[in-house]
Every structure is written in structure tokens, then in C-alpha cells.
Amino acid sequence: MITIEINHFDLRQIAGSGQCFRMNCLKPGLYSAVSRGRYLEISQEGQQFHFHCPDEDYPFWHHYFDLNTDYGAFLSSVKKRDHYLQNAANAGSGIRILNQDAWEMIITFIISQQRTIPKIREAVENLSRLYGEEKHCTFPGGKTVVYFSFPTPAQLKKASLEDLQSLKLGYRARYIHRICLDADNGTLDLNRLSAMGYRDAMEYLLGFYGIGTKVANCICLFGLHHIEAFPVDTWIQQILTNHYYRKKYDALPKSRLYETMVQENFGKYKGYAGVMQQYIFYYERTVLHGRSS
DNA sequence: CAGCAGGTCCTGT
DNA sequence: ACAGGACCTGCT
Numbered sequence: 001m002i003t004i005e006i007n008h009f010d011l012r013q014i015a016g017s018g019q020c021f022r023m024n025c026l027k028p029g030l031y032s033a034v035s036r037g038r039y040l041e042i043s044q045e046g047q048q049f050h051f052h053c054p055d056e057d058y059p060f061w062h063h064y065f066d067l068n069t070d071y072g073a074f075l076s077s078v079k080k081r082d083h084y085l086q087n088a089a090n091a092g093s094g095i096r097i098l099n100q101d102a103w104e105m106i107i108t109f110i111i112s113q114q115r116t117i118p119k120i121r122e123a124v125e126n127l128s129r130l131y132g133e134e135k136h137c138t139f140p141g142g143k144t145v146v147y148f149s150f151p152t153p154a155q156l157k158k159a160s161l162e163d164l165q166s167l168k169l170g171y172r173a174r175y176i177h178r179i180c181l182d183a184d185n186g187t188l189d190l191n192r193l194s195a196m197g198y199r200d201a202m203e204y205l206l207g208f209y210g211i212g213t214k215v216a217n218c219i220c221l222f223g224l225h226h227i228e229a230f231p232v233d234t235w236i237q238q239i240l241t242n243h244y245y246r247k248k249y250d251a252l253p254k255s256r257l258y259e260t261m262v263q264e265n266f267g268k269y270k271g272y273a274g275v276m277q278q279y280i281f282y283y284e285r286t287v288l289h290g291r292s293s
Numbered sequence: 294c295a296g297c298a299g300g301t302c303c304t305g306t
Numbered sequence: 307a308c309a310g311g312a313c314c315t316g317c318t
Contacts, residue, residue, distance in 0.1 A: 018299070109299080110300095110301095112299050112300085113298090113299075113300045113301070114297085114298050114299080114300060114301090114313090114314085114315090115298060115299075115315085115316090116298055116299085116316090116317085117299075119298085119315090119316075119317095120299080165314085168314080168315060168316085169314080169315090170313075170314025170315050170316095171301090171302095171312090171313050171314050171315090172300095172314080173314085175301085209301090209302085210300095210301070210302085211301085212300060212301045212302080213300090213301090214299070214300060214301090215299090215300070215301080218299075231299075233299040233300080234297095234298075234299065234300090235299070236299090253307080253308060253309090254308080254309075255307075255308060255309085256308095281299085285299095295318100296317105296318090297316105297317090297318090298315100298316090298317090300313105301312105301313095302311105302312090302313090303310105303311090303312085303313105304309105304310090304311085304312100305308105305309095305310090305311105306307105306308085306309090306310105
């Protein structure tokens with residue numbers, strides 16, 4: 001077990017920020033997480049954190065939670081004039097943009113289309129249980145936890161279209177099936193994708209069946225750590241409309257409306273607008289509308 | 294029963 | 307380019 005003290009880091013906020021679907025609250029202040037085949041239990045008391053994992057895994061989780069980045073600088077850069085963002089950043093000041101696996105984010109956010117977060121979690125867990133690897137983690141003291149890694153492309157390719165449809169993935173089943181084939185035959189090159197900058201990664205991702213602008217931005221933000229990415233979903237659309245509307249936007253075509261609003265209101269946070277997106281998403285959804293997971 | 298949920302694709306102008 | 311409709315499934 002490793003104990004450290006960290007500012008601007010809050011497990012409940014991160015778990016509720018909608019960026020990861022394999023973090024669970026075991027009891028107040030204690031969370032589990034699964035990523036890249038590893039398992040962690042982490043507890044929080046104020047700014048004190050206990051990492052329960054093999055010592056050699058600690059650097060992995062330190063990077064996973066993005067603990068080398070100075071979020072205090074992001075927070076203090078919020079414009080005083082923007083009261084909505086001020087409130088949001090204050091409410092979510094412990095959020096961090098996690099370093100998650102790109103392939104897992106591709107599948108996860110394809111699944112996320114037109115679904116609620118609890119249903120996304122359920123689907124991701126089902127895929128892991130059925131196509132991932134069963135793993136065991138034994139703690140000092142003897143407690144053993146069974147968990148499942150998220151399936152690799154080679155593992156998930158074993159799922160037929162019918163298999164995926166039987167998991168109630170609906171029209172997303174076709175998207176997933178197709179992209180597994182692409183990942184297997186090299187059309188989707190994850191190593192190449194990971195080496196790209198934000199713009200190139202967006203263009204590349206948009207070429208795949210089932211990935212549109214919103215999902216591609218989520219993959220960039222949560223799976224490739226391009227923190228300038230700013231996904232616009234229905235929640236963000238509502239926020240933009242309710243808090244950032246200006247009359248001149250009426251002249252814009254719908255297809256360009258939101259990207260213009262994002263550019264004009266969040267472009268000033270150059271290179272890290274995605275952090276602000278997380279603050280307002282979390283604030284609106286969790287604090288103002290009471291969604292907990 | 295209609296409407297909507299972390300959208301995307303396809304089609305017709 | 308742009309707008310409108312279809313699409314799986316489950317929940318209200």
C-alpha cells in the first residue's frame with residue numbers, strides 16, 4: 001500500500017464525471033478501478049490517498065489519474081467573468097482527465113450513443129466478462145478479488161454480430177463488429193493513432209463506421225489524452241444554449257452552431273478546453289440534476 | 294403509447 | 307453543405 005497527499009483530486013467527482021465506466025464505489029471513500037488488465041482499490045480521506053495495489057503498479061496508476069499535471073493552474077485560469085464556469089470548476093475541482101486505453105475508449109464510446117451511463121457501464125462490464133480475461137488480485141491479509149480485463153481487438157473479434165446483438169447493443173452491434181475487423185486486419189492501427197496529434201487523430205477516427213464527431217472527441221479526450229478535445233453531447237448542448245447563447249448565433253446553420261459556441265467561449269482555454277468541458281458536464285449533470293453514476 | 298437517452302448514417306434537396 | 311428521418315433497446 002502506498003499513501004500520498006494530493007491536491008485537486010477527488011474520487012467521487014472523477015467516478016461521476018462520465019469519463020470512465022469501470023470505476024466503482026465500494027463504500028464511501030473507497031473505490032475500485034480496472035484498466036489495462038490491472039486492478040486497484042483506492043481510498044480517500046480529504047487530500048490523503050491510499051493506493052492498494054502491487055508496488056510495481058503504482059507508477060501506472062499515478063499516470064492513470066494524471067497526478068503529475070497541475071490542475072490548480074487550470075482552475076485558476078477560469079475567467080472571473082464566466083460565473084457558470086466558475087461554479088462548475090469549483091464544484092468539480094477534484095476532476096482529472098484520466099489516461100485510459102484508446103481501444104477501450106473506442107468501444108466504450110461507440111456503445112455510449114443514445115444510452116444512459118448506467119447502461120453503458122453494464123455493457124462494458126458484459127463485454128469484459130464474456131470476452132476479456134479473468135484475473136485475480138490477492139491483497140495482503142488474504143482477500144481475493146476476481147475481475148475481468150477489457151477485451152483486446154483479437155479477443156473481441158471472437159464475438160459474432162449475432163453475439164453482440166444478443167447483448168442488446170442494438171444498432172451499435174454493427175459498429176463494434178465492423179471496427180473489430182478493422183482493428184484486426186490493420187485498417188485501424190492503434191499504434192499509429194496513438195502517435196497522432198489531436199487534429200490528425202480526429203480525421204483518422206472519423207473515417208471509421210460508427211464514429212462521428214462526438215464519439216471521436218471522447219476518444220481523443222479520454223483515450224488519447226488530447227485534453228484540447230471538447231465533446232459536445234446533449235448535456236453540453238443544453239449548457240451552451242442556456243448559458244452561452246448570443247443573438248448572432250441564430251444566423252448559423254445547425255451543423256456549425258455548437259462548434260462556434262465552443263470556439264468563442266472555450267477557445268480561450270487553448271490546449272486544455274477539455275478540462276473545462278469536464279467541469280461543466282459534471283456540474284450540470286451531477287450537481288444540478290442529481291445524477292449520481 | 295409517445296418520447297427520449299453521452300449519436301451516426303443515409304438520403305433528398 | 308445542410309436538414310430530416312431511421313435506427314436498437316429500455317425506461318418513464
